Amino acid sequence: MKKGLTFLFMCIMGSLLFASGNQEAEEKQAGEPVELSIAVMGNYLGNEMGALKAEFEVENPDLTIEAIHNVAANDWSDYFVKIRTLIAGGDSPDVMYVAIEGAQYLAAKNMAIPLDEYIANDPTFRDDYKDLHPKLQSAFELNGHVYGTVFGWNNVVTHFNLDMLEEVGLDVPSSDWDETEFLKYAKALTREVDGQKVFGFSIPDFYFVTSAWLYNYGASFLNEDMTASALDTPEALAAFQMLYDLVYKYKYAPQPTADTANPIAMFTNGQVAMVLLGRWPLPSWKEADMNFDIQYLPNFGAQKVIFGSGAWVVSSQSKHPEEAYKLAKFLSSEYAQKSALKLDAIPTRISVMDEMLPQYAPENTMLYRESADIASPVQAPEAYPEIAQIFSRYFSLLMADEIAVEDCVLGMHNEINNVLKK
Known part of the structure; x- marks a missing residue:
């Protein structure tokens, strides 16, 4: 009797594992890349997003950016409320652009996941991470966890x-x-x-x-x-x-x-x-x-000097968190910052600031760069x-x-x- 039950249990588990593997295989069939989505406030990066999407998909042929949610909002507080509504409605983006004003809010509401697990398994992250200005990145390191990789920042x-x-x-x-x-x-x-x-x-x-x-x-x-x-x-x-x-x-x-x-x-x-x-x-x-x-x-x-930085974070409701991490990392990469941050936000990468800021007005433009070293973050609790x-x-x-x-x-x-x- 025990042997029969054991055999039956093994058959059931085998069927479940097969079904699970089959489902995953179906999602990642050859020629059918994993689809990811992004949320930004308004039409942020509207002119540049097409080029970023194309480059990301060239570098990651098994992944594609399927949708971009342009969330209409009056300000960051309104944006975060609307993001929460998207998630609650089952239409969560995989990756979200979040200003410092929402870092603690999203973490406390469990709307974003820590990236530590993916960072630990990413051998390229450490060297890449060194180029992100530590003061600007610090806003997204909460309770010992990294919640996002910074992209752009601003001061006043x-x-x-x-x-x-x-x-x-x-x-x-x-x-x-x-x-x-x-x-x-x-x-x-x-x-x-x-x-x-x-x-x-x-x-x-x-x-x-x-x-x-x-x-x-x-x-x-x-x-x-x-x-x-x-x-x-x-x-x-x-x-x-x-x-x-x-x-x-x-x-x-x-x-x-x-x-x-x-x-x-x-x-x-x-x-x-x-x-x-x-x-x-x-x-x-x-x-x-x-x-x-x-x-x-x-x-x-x-x-x-005040600063507010923005980062790409991974939604806690993403069905593909590992792939979403790859997208978030790409969107803060040297390529992405050079392509998208000629004007508007200030790059968060030290090398990109040093290279690109002198190319554009005003005469005192390097004030943006030097202020990063002495700036204090905007106060933005949960x-x-x-x-x-x-x-x-x-x-x-x-x-x-x-x-x-x-x-x-x-x-x-x-x-x-x-x-x-x-």
Whole structure:
């Protein structure tokens, strides 16, 4: 009897193993490569993705990029919510492009997998990994695990319209310029030109750029370990007071409205002379043939550079995680960065930064490269989407002059703490 049961059990297991192997064989029949999909925000890399797809499939003839999800989103917090909806609906991409703002969120929600297992079995990874700038890569190394390989990054610097500077007899300031010099520039550049008001400065009104503004006051939204709000400081209050005063006291900046809230459009149209942005507006500057240069933010009590990097991560719902790892690695490769990051984002590979940044304007372009060594990451804990929304809501009220600066900062402080306590 025991022999019969043993034989029956072996037959069943053999059938199951055969079926499993048969299924895998069917998925990888000769001439039928494994199909992978990618998710990006909006039309990111739209013009370059075709070339990247073609090269990847040449290097990996057993794999193909079958679909690209262009996720329409207002910002990164909106993007992450929509990615989560895709996954919940059973339409998960295999590989996702994720900004630093979503690294902890995706890891905590188990939406992305650690890549350690695949890295350990990849003999080429170690040498390849050395070229990724360690500070920029660190944002995707959480709790001892690597969740992604970085592709592009951005910081926040001051962009100057050089024609406007020349008109008022100013040069690009030195890297150590301070509040007094900043106000001097903002005042001189605010004037009437051909009957139209031209402003010296554009107010930063989204979380990443406002975080950079806070850093240069020696302030921040959150404490160092991102477990509580850090807005209850004189430095944070001073930072928001200055933003309010630039609009309502000095009148050096326009009130952010539907018509004035786009700093790229205002800078391009000659409506504002100084804006705080990273490298992402360079395609717009190039198209408009802008005469511009960049410098660090003013020292309002501290001088720091912020960074936000983006990486390719593998979805926890991918049916082909090993193959997805190969795709994620390719998309951060030297070839991919050289092909896709001529403008817009800054390459994360040290060799590619050194080679490519000098090829493009502005004159002070290597500021992007040197700032990588001293930059601090944007604060983006698991609750980032909610924190960004809190900031946006209160800052809109402040810029509409519907709330006092003290009430704005205190309100953000209390609500952020409530979110982080959950």
